[in-house]
Amino acid sequence: xxxxxxxxxxxxxxxxxxxxxxxxxxxxxxxxxxxxxxxxxxxxxxxxxxxxxxxxxxxxxxxxxxxxxxxxxxxxxxxxxxxxxxxxxxxxxxxxxxxxxxxxxxxxxxxxxxxxxxxxxxxxxxxxxxxxxxxxxxxxxxxxxxxxxxxxxxxxxxxxxxxxxxxxxxxxxxxxxxxxxxxxxxxxxxxxxxxxxxxxxxxxxxxxxxxxxxxxxxxxxxxxxxx
Amino acid sequence: xxxxxxxxxxxxxxxxxxxxxxxxxxxxxxxxxxxxxxxxxxxxxxxxxxxxxxxxxxxxxxxxxxxxxxxxxxxxxxxxxxxxxxxxxxxxxxxxxxxxxxxxxxxxxxxxxxx
Numbered sequence: 152x153x154x155x156x157x158x159x160x161x162x163x164x165x166x167x168x169x170x171x172x173x174x175x176x177x178x179x180x181x182x183x184x185x186x187x188x189x190x191x192x193x194x195x196x197x198x199x200x201x202x203x204x205x206x207x208x209x210x211x212x213x214x215x216x217x218x219x220x221x222x223x224x225x226x227x228x229x230x231x232x233x234x235x236x237x238x239x240x241x242x243x244x245x246x247x248x249x250x251x252x253x254x255x256x257x258x259x260x261x262x263x264x265x266x267x268x269x270x271x272x273x274x275x276x277x278x279x280x281x282x283x284x285x286x287x288x289x290x291x292x293x294x295x296x297x298x299x300x301x302x303x304x305x306x307x308x309x310x311x312x313x314x315x316x317x318x319x320x321x322x323x324x325x326x327x328x329x330x331x332x333x334x335x336x337x338x339x340x341x342x343x344x345x346x347x348x349x350x351x352x353x354x355x356x357x358x359x360x361x362x363x364x365x366x367x368x369x370x371x372x373x374x375x376x377x378x
Numbered sequence: 379x380x381x382x383x384x385x386x387x388x389x390x391x392x393x394x395x396x397x398x399x400x401x402x403x404x405x406x407x408x409x410x411x412x413x414x415x416x417x418x419x420x421x422x423x424x425x426x427x428x429x430x431x432x433x434x435x436x437x438x439x440x441x442x443x444x445x446x447x448x449x450x451x452x453x454x455x456x457x458x459x460x461x462x463x464x465x466x467x468x469x470x471x472x473x474x475x476x477x478x479x480x481x482x483x484x485x486x487x488x489x490x491x492x493x
């Protein structure tokens with residue numbers, strides 16, 4: 152079961168982060184009538200996949216990925232997409248306080264009951280970790296009884312050693328088609344894997360089904376703060 | 379982008395010599411390299427919109443090519459360049475794409491800043 156929320160605020164750095172991690176959940180919230188705001192910090196400008204023969208250049212990739220992001224959000228019924236204009240792979244080098252303020256402003260404006268981002272230090276990509284840091288720091292400044300719930304995504308290889316098992320598991324079977332549509336919308340990032348993925352899912356491959364039909368989150372535990 | 383034709387690329391690089399130009403230089407293994415292959419030593423470098431004025435630029439070697447720019451007091455080079463394009467804005471884009479189409483290295487030269 153998925154808990155109904157007043158407003159969900161999603162803060163992730165790259166177009167396609169939402170598709171892999173939380174697109175089934177986003178669709179479920181939207182189908183329940185819950186407003187979802189998605190702040191996507193960059194356009195994934197530094198994506199490596201240009202094809203061979205190439206379909207893009209370093210300079211055309213951002214516009215391609217922007218169009219893909221818009222299409223993915225449409226597939227999920229997400230109508231409040233904010234493209235924040237940062238550059239891929241630079242989030243950790245921005246001024247830390249500026250990033251916290253950006254998150255604080257989004258919280259003040261949208262008044263979310265739930266925020267979804269990455270778990271700082273267990274999210275593999277430096278931009279993921281930096282986004283999660285800014286979110287945790289911004290939420291920490293809110294009085295404990297007024298804090299929105301914070302779901303974090305963690306997938307570093309040592310995640311279970313540090314955090315154990317995720318406490319929130321969404322069975323997204325009902326919106327799985329929308330998740331697939333969002334993944335497909337990010338064609339520049341996923342076209343090479345979609346055929347294989349769909350074949351494995353159709354064949355009932357247990358690993359792929361477990362990975363893509365469930366979305367897993369760790370509710371941020373303020374008693375076990377990352378810093 | 380097309381596969382490098384050394385003579386044509388040489389002409390294009392030479393056309394930027396002696397001018398103030400903006401450089402994009404990047405090497406990367408991808409941010410997930412050490413996630414998928416634990417113990418992998420992930421290194422890379424990135425500069426964008428740094429202005430230089432090179433006196434001599436050369437394409438060297440067979441594909442993947444090496445590109446070197448000699449500056450009045452220094453050097454820029456990139457190794458592993460496979461593809462290139464002069465885009466609609468006159469920016470010279472060079473990239474090294476591995477067999478899967480993933481960018482490993484990029485060197486770009488332009489008289490106007492990159493976005």
